[in-house]
Amino acid sequence: MTELPAGATIGILGGGQLGRMLSVAASRLGYRTHIFEPGAAPAADVAHQVTTAPYSDEAALRAFAASVDVITYEFENIPTSALDILESLKPIRPNRRTLAVSQDRIAEKSYLNDLGLQTAPWAQVDSEDDLRAAVEKLGLPAILKTTRLGYDGKGQFKLTSPDQIPEAWAAMRGAASVLEGFVAFEREVSIIAARGLDGSVSAFDPGENVHSEGILRTTTVPARLTPSQRSDAVLLAAKILNSLDYVGVMGVELFVTRAGLLVNEIAPRVHNSGHWTQQGCTVDQFEQHIRAVAGLPLGDGTRYADVVMENLIGDDMDRVPALLRERNVAVHLYGKGEARPGRKMGHINRIVKG
């Protein structure tokens, strides 16, 4: 196992809040970061270097790769052409195979099913006729999603009546889509797990998530799970990480049902539902990811506190002055300019029990 030496530079694709917190974690381990981001980059405030260029700018990609020792990312929808260039120059962790699987909902669900893991029932939809057949097969309600570039509820349509079929298909704008059948889940949980370059796996305690309008609102640890559900979640995450020869942190969203745990989706990166680890563990998900991609040993992710993470979305920012005065509340702001509705501006970790 080759460890990245102190002072080495980690390249991060994407300069949002996840890149920002990854950059801080990298600094704690003595590394520098170089952020590649086409748009505004909150991560730039805490990075050694920033490249502002589109993913189509081959010269910028080459210069970026030349300046770093290893490349990682904070989001999964990186254009394949950019990855082809970067991968020829420097290691990308997590690997391309993982990105290929996670960039496409159908590839992802097929991969998980082939591993023997359960997902919501699904059907490929490439036309209105496909959608009609899929609705017949899976029943309603169901959710139609584009197979690519979905994030925080975008590119999704919830169908409750067959009358909506034309409207739903139109909303996909002709993109390859997938219909996901309704799952009567008891709760949504996620497990944040890491795999090191040496193949070791370490999972954080599962968190219980509450979404609203497709956006994560809160994560609570510990999640209400039976001991066997808890170990199922860990084993399932380890199976995914090992099978992909994964290096880094992955977020695995799960539905808890009477029939067991169903995988909703995987995110090959640090995950919003893992932010609680900043206050609940000696080594948080950001440092764990940096350790993994740098070839360092994974750290101690044992949970030592009960925590409720709450996202600050849009005008939740108005609550910050009061939150700064609360006991046992750690405030994390992302330095974004405008608090638009639905925009993640920060989060808090409320320590419920120390």
Place this chain on the structure above:
Amino acid sequence: MTELPAGATIGILGGGQLGRMLSVAASRLGYRTHIFEPGAAPAADVAHQVTTAPYSDEAALRAFAASVDVITYEFENIPTSALDILESLKPIRPNRRTLAVSQDRIAEKSYLNDLGLQTAPWAQVDSEDDLRAAVEKLGLPAILKTTRLGYDGKGQFKLTSPDQIPEAWAAMRGAASVLEGFVAFEREVSIIAARGLDGSVSAFDPGENVHSEGILRTTTVPARLTPSQRSDAVLLAAKILNSLDYVGVMGVELFVTRAGLLVNEIAPRVHNSGHWTQQGCTVDQFEQHIRAVAGLPLGDGTRYADVVMENLIGDDMDRVPALLRERNVAVHLYGKGEARPGRKMGHINRIVKG
């Protein structure tokens, strides 16, 4: 009280590890930082902007001040001429009065004694004759120190015999000096306290320090103190902060003696002996300092864990691979290039009890 708005920039004089960790804390609250540092700047890796210029460069100082909303510092020996320029342009927190007091050991001891606080016995020394008289008055052993620019054991001479008087005085190279009499202390502790722009004061739990060769090695919380010593430490720190109309975090080093607490020295900044707060509190000393200088309310500095902070000095860096594998150990590295003997390269916080 005027709060610095989100997205504002905090100027930091000094780009060492303290500036680095202040910069990370500022980012967590949505602020940017601009570092001013004549030499190598580990803080630059996590700062929005860096100015590399000497403190004699008036144009650089003016440009720096123009780009920031408030100015703070990570070390107290900032040249007065630079402060004169900066202060005419932007608020400096903590204030000039504090710097005047803490930049000069005699001014500091006089100030503390005038406040009714005890220090080690001391005498001003401006010549070999003064030193001889001082040794006669205070006895031996005693320590001769230059009144200015002392840091980590530099500019100090320990006298154990009158024969050393010429050598000791020669070591001061003619600089104004102070002889400090021997104190039979039971232990060394420090208290890290903060005062907000609104005048509120909050102190972290005192830590117990072990020095070696003039350099801090470990800080352990809780310190072995009686309840009355503990409250004495807090009251004493509050007295200093209030009397100076201080804004920010201050480190106050204390000797615990049978005759009560003696003030060894004050540092008008975040302090090495406060690094344990990163793992022991919801709001650490770095965020507390940023909150204060930004005019935000002070945060919750309640200690929720027993912690031993240990500095990684010089070739202690060889221990890092093993430390990264230990449970309950948080590793903090400063990204400095060369691990020279006596150089602070990082620290660990070992959580002893959660």
